[in-house]
Amino acid sequence: MTRTSVFTRYFEAPVAVHEPLFTLEPLAPQHNDLDYGAWQSSVEELQGIFGPGHEWPKAEYSKARNLEDLQRHYREFEQGEAYAYTLLSPDQGLCIGCVYIQPPLVHSYDTHVDFWFRNSHKHLEAPFMAWLKQWLASDWGLKTPAFPGRELSWQDYHQRRDKMADNPGA
Numbered sequence: 001m002t003r004t005s006v007f008t009r010y011f012e013a014p015v016a017v018h019e020p021l022f023t024l025e026p027l028a029p030q031h032n033d034l035d036y037g038a039w040q041s042s043v044e045e046l047q048g049i050f051g052p053g054h055e056w057p058k059a060e061y062s063k064a065r066n067l068e069d070l071q072r073h074y075r076e077f078e079q080g081e082a083y084a085y086t087l088l089s090p091d092q093g094l095c096i097g098c099v100y101i102q103p104p105l106v107h108s109y110d111t112h113v114d115f116w117f118r119n120s121h122k123h124l125e126a127p128f129m130a131w132l133k134q135w136l137a138s139d140w141g142l143k144t145p146a147f148p149g150r151e152l153s154w155q156d157y158h159q160r161r162d163k164m165a166d167n168p169g170a
Helices: 029-040 063-079 119-140 154-166
Strands: 023-026 083-088 095-102 111-117
Touching: 029 063, 029 083, 029 095, 063 083, 095 119, 111 119
Parallel strands: none
Antiparallel strands: 023 083, 083 095, 095 111
């Protein structure tokens, strides 16, 4: 039996995960104040987190624009196009980061994953990465996630993507 792709509206993505160090919830408009405060506290350190030349985050990015992004992320989640989660403190009173599970841009991977933590919680990156890999494999059936900028340089990832675009059947 073939598993339904996680990038369809028929896949039922987890909607809440409670772990000792964090809570994961789909990133939605109601998280705007917490999300905005989290990344605004760490703008300089987050520059380039989504690759060289990526425009996010910028200090002058407004809370209204952030809300538009959250609305888009939530629509994508509901439609099974991509899955953005907010990482909340265990008591859910503080956004400590976000994780984005997206379709892969390189066919040798089954997903493209980005995540970030606010400065005050960067110490959670390594344990979160280990947990995330296990969770993607066990709960999502994703065995070959790409973590560009972490386990794979952005340059290598883009070269692989470009090679695939030049040779779509390869």
